[in-house]
């Protein structure tokens with residue numbers, strides 16, 4: 396198996412995996428069959444292939460540019476990730492099936508587990524929210540033990556077959572980063588933003604929930620940050636507001652066959668919007684379940700940010716630069732679109748019922764998420780440097796996340812509230828770069844940059860770079 400052959404096969408496999416993901420999430424298919432796709436590409440999830448590429452990398456000329464060497468590393472780690480996925484596939488599919496079909500009982504009704512967060516978000520009565528939340532705990536417990544089993548198995552493979560002592564070292568190498576140093580930076584970030592965040596949080600905890608710092612439970616915070624307590628609504632359905640925003644910026648979605656919005660109503664469709672780049676840049680879908688709620692519009696813009704990034708990616712980029720980069724790179728652009736919906740000039744055009752207090756509230760929500768994820772970086776680094784997750788995790792999670800946010804982070808969720816591979820680092824780095832990008836766009840094109848074709852021309856230049864640069868590297872290339 397050669398490097399070039401791996402790239403060819405991977406591009407095909409990725410397309411099949413993404414299509415499966417789309418069909419499942421869009422409610423067009425019920426049972427995941429990722430195993431069948433893996434069966435069609437046995438060479439890709441094979442240690443022999445990884446070894447062959449490592450040899451090829453060693454044969455590279457010593458003057459080979461860093462970019463070429465890094466592309467080899469991306470390919471090697473992609474194979475290792477596929478190998479790990481294959482080793483844990485049966486358990487992952489079992490967990491996904493369970494999560495999709497699990498039901499909870501609340502107020503004598505049976506509700507799909509996946510719908511509960513939406514019910515909590517919209518529920519203004521605290522005792523009802525708590526009831527829903529408590530009803531999920533048996534499912535949470537079962538999912539936690541399933542997830543622990545998957546991670547245990549992954550750790551075994553990482554140690555035995557890859558030679559890394561723990562998941563921290565493995566992901567740190569895979570993402571070519573220094574997570575410990577970054578956790579230090581996140582500690583500074585928490586200190587720097589404390590002065591702005593705490594009074595804002597206390598104000599909204601008090602006014603909306605009637606609670607003090609530390610008294611807010613997860614079921615209160617989901618209701619709070621969703622903005623359900625505000626009577627703000629859109630002048631147009633959310634998909635139309637999105638189309639119109641982009642149209643003013645010179646992007647006509649109707650003339651882009653490679654970027655599609657799937658907003659058909661299907662009962663089994665995921666309640667949360669998502670973007671699947673089935674084939675970059677030729678087939679990108681943003682899947683959304685129309686709800687009419689204002690809180691969903693920022694999620695829709697977020698997912699369209701991913702969609703635009705992938706749809707405008709330069710097709711001539713190599714596979715490692717198009718498909719194998721850091722997920723955080725795309726999150727820069729999704730956050731960038733998402734926060735358009737927080738801007739007074741955008742609200743002025745598309746929303747009614749908003750005021751300065753609402754803008755202030757959205758600032759609180761922004762800081763809440765950034766601080767929650769900064770805390771997750773610190774927590775996950777500490778957790779995955781060791782392997783005594785069940786013993787260390789619950790206390791550590793509760794303490795670090797509660798201190799950072801003022802929201803009591805319930806120990807029961809210490810393991811479910813983790814995404815594979817330190818996604819928290821990618822999110823945090825993307826936020827950091829997005830803040831700089833937004834400042835730049837405002838400075839260059841004005842406060843209403845999101846209605847200006849020139850701004851989108853600039854963004855198209857960035858989107859076209861695909862996943863070539865990791866977030867912090869992109870920032871240093873752009874602004875030194």
Ligand SMILES: [Zn+2]
Pocket residue numbers: 697701726729
């Ligand atoms: Zn995203």
